[in-house]
Amino acid sequence: MPQETFSSHYDHKKIEHATQQHWERTAAFKAVEDAGKKKYYCLSMFPYPSGKLHMGHVRNYTIGDVLTRYHKMNNYNVMQPMGWDAFGLPAENAAIANKVPPAKWTYDNIAYMKKQLQSLGFAIDWSRELATCKPDYYKWNQWLFLRMLEKDIAYKKTQVVNWDPVDQTVLANEQVIDGRGWRTGAVVEKREIPGYYLAITQYANELLSDLDTLDNWPERVKLMQANWIGKSTGVRFAFRHDIKGDGGELINDGKLWVFTTRADTIMGVTFCAVAAEHPLATHAAKNNPELAAFIEKCKSGSVMEADMATMEKEGMRTGLFVTHPLTNEQIEVWVGNYVLMSYGDGAVMAVPAHDERDFAFAKKYKLRIKPVILPEGLTSAQGQPRTASSAIPMESLWDGDWHPGFATHSELWNSGKYNGLTYEQAIDAVAADLAAKNLGEKKVQWRLRDWGISRQRYWGCPIPIIHCDSCGSVPVPDDQLPVVLPDDCVPDGSGNPLNKLPSFLNCNCPKCNKPARRETDTMDTFVDSSWYYARFACPGNDNAMVDERADYWMTVDQYIGGIEHAILHLLYSRFWTKVMRDLKLVSYREPFSRLLTQGMVLNHLFSRRSDATGIEWFAPEEVDLQHDASGRVTGALAKHDGKPVDYGGFGTMSKSKRNGVDPNAMIEQYGADTCRFFMMFTSPPEQTLEWSDAGIEGSYRFLKRIWAFGNVFANEVRSKLPAARTLASAKLPDDLAALRRETHLLLKQANYDLGKQQFNTVASACMKMLNALEKAPKDSAIAAEVIEECFGILLRVLSPITPHITHALWVELSYGDDILTAPWPEPIEAALVQDEIELVLQVLGKTRGSIKVPASADNKAIEAIAVASETAQRYMEGKPAKKIIVVPGRLVNIVV
């Protein structure tokens, strides 16, 4: 291209438009299976089409794009697809607010967000696009669900849900605010309804042990998953009783079963607590109106674990007693609001001396406390344990003076035949004695619970079941799949509109052909996202869920998404993969070989609460901030009415909380390359980011300087380049050798950082390269050659982050036709060598200066140079060196 047409102005719109057209023309990102090439499947978590992109999306997809382009330039056959996690609650909320069908709202959002993604220049193969709300996708959710039913992995049981008594509808946890319904303000009740579950617990062992094979997953994610699965070995045992029900039969065969991980403290049991729904509680409440009222109260409130764990622990006596299996003591039974019927057997033993929660409960209700574990530091040989002031009583009501602690590392005391045993020994002995009486045994308990997938919601994948009065719940036959969701309903907030839609509801029983009723519950949207990565690998197949193309692309080589998905989505996907493997649909055990968990992009949260309207969120641009003296945000006033709003600190950018930042304005003003560069430069990918656009100017300036240097190259450097390059054998003058050395050093560092997936320092390295280039002499042929090499390195290292400007310059400056197909640069060792190195000089660990030593000097020589140096002599004050520490290439420390 002639020099005069190379604009001196950095016109990002023109450059980005032209470059994106070039990619489209060359189908640059179309991924084709090629067995002869190493493949790289790079996947970012697909977005929920909430309306518009926010900065978290820009961050996520830029990271994925940088990795995709970096691997493409490293000669991998790359595939980066994109799709839409299109079912979900926000579409129904929008329908309630605007009376638009969720389908229309969703598809409009997809169209808009797709444009936004395209304007950012991501290397996406759009021919693989999918949306989970389309029947050709969710058909396979239904198909696999039916296979799971056949294998007893899917089954039906009751589930506890949040029930809004005014709207007569099930609420999502998000719709429960301070124990009340979000729209009605009514106190939420717990309600038991039937639902379908997937038996993820059947895979608990494998989900736990296979974590060890995920070498390229962040440790913290594996740790969180392991804790979530929560394998613990304990003892399940029974208290005996002779409490009879109305028909004269023994309730639960005369046994009250409990599970404990602390069977070593079984001799310290002073009461039991059962859930409000437990048969013993129900029985006791029959003639006890006060207890019946308490049980009713327990049934109100949220079902969330966090609420359960933080709420005030309350209980009430049942008046019933059970018999301790080892001591035959009579143990009183309480109803506790903190005991969940859905966990274990819905009952717990209580040892107030050694369990924090039981201790608080015993204090509150003045119950007996019996310590059975010695305080730390004591042994049974020392007899009666004491606190500082008095002997610890064998058994007492709490008097506010002593506390035996909750540790497991001391030996038993006050426990009869078990005295002196350790934690492990005691559990073995207790389990053996219980087993001998046929009243208990060791049991592995998992914290993990089966996955309830039924949602009483419209905008989701229909569960393919038909209810028949004669045949019960009948699976929809495969040839009638998919069960298509009508896409023109408008939910109004009072339950699932499918229940009012005869054309959907009414059908015939597949077994007996009598009129029957279609299931109206839909699937949890986590089902949709549990296998989409496999479908990207084989789009368009209407005859199979996955095919042989997936064998080529799977597993996902790099998965990128928010840390907030560390447990649920990633665990469900791993589970789904294992089920598909057992059905012989796929051959791999794990879906994602390498995982990068991006830190969240946070923004200020502002809200206002009222009983009438529930909670109302304000966007940051709708309020004026108030600060305290030190500049911290303390509150805000709404711009439209000047009244205060509550400041909620920082939180994840989300549609529902209205604190997302739309990248459009920024792309419009500065261009995609600047936005991408700024996002990568501003913080490392895994770190939480409190959003601020301060600094975007600097990124823009940098790209302008890159463009300006391109002009310098075209106008001042190119003409000096010799026809035959001599750089490989040339002896360079010092300033050019230094430039070349610095560039290759920075390249080495950038390659190292890319391996670590730390992109902010890669961006820094590019800035440093440009700083060095701008200072370089440009007055000779050899200078032109060094600049040509160094700028070529800079353009390629920068290109995954800012692909448009680097492509344009690469072509303009005749480096090649397409930077995407250029080889990734590697540092040249010869450019890195130096004769002399500088070491830091410390005396007694304090930095006092530096010394220069020949690069070839050994430790002895370095020590001699260090001690002889003027600086060392000054700070050693004539004392002899006691010890000299040499850290090669870094420092010398003289200890006197």
Next chain:
RNA sequence: GCCCGGGUGGUGAAAUUGGUAGACACAAGGGACUUAAAAUCCCUCGGCCUCACGGCUGUACCGGUUCGAUUCCGGUCCCGGGCACCA
């Protein structure tokens, strides 16, 4: 409450995770160029003491290990994420 992260200048951060704390930027202040402005370029920029040379101190807080600690250990505080029906 439980599990997992994080806390370094006015700001975003760096330090190949036991070896020069603050690279690279943003903001601010000063200067050059300009009729002026913008743009661009140069300089200063943790705190305290010092005319300066330089010294002391400093990586949330308290304590420890070490010749040497942002990095390791013990404790505390604060912030973020997850807690199974937001996605």
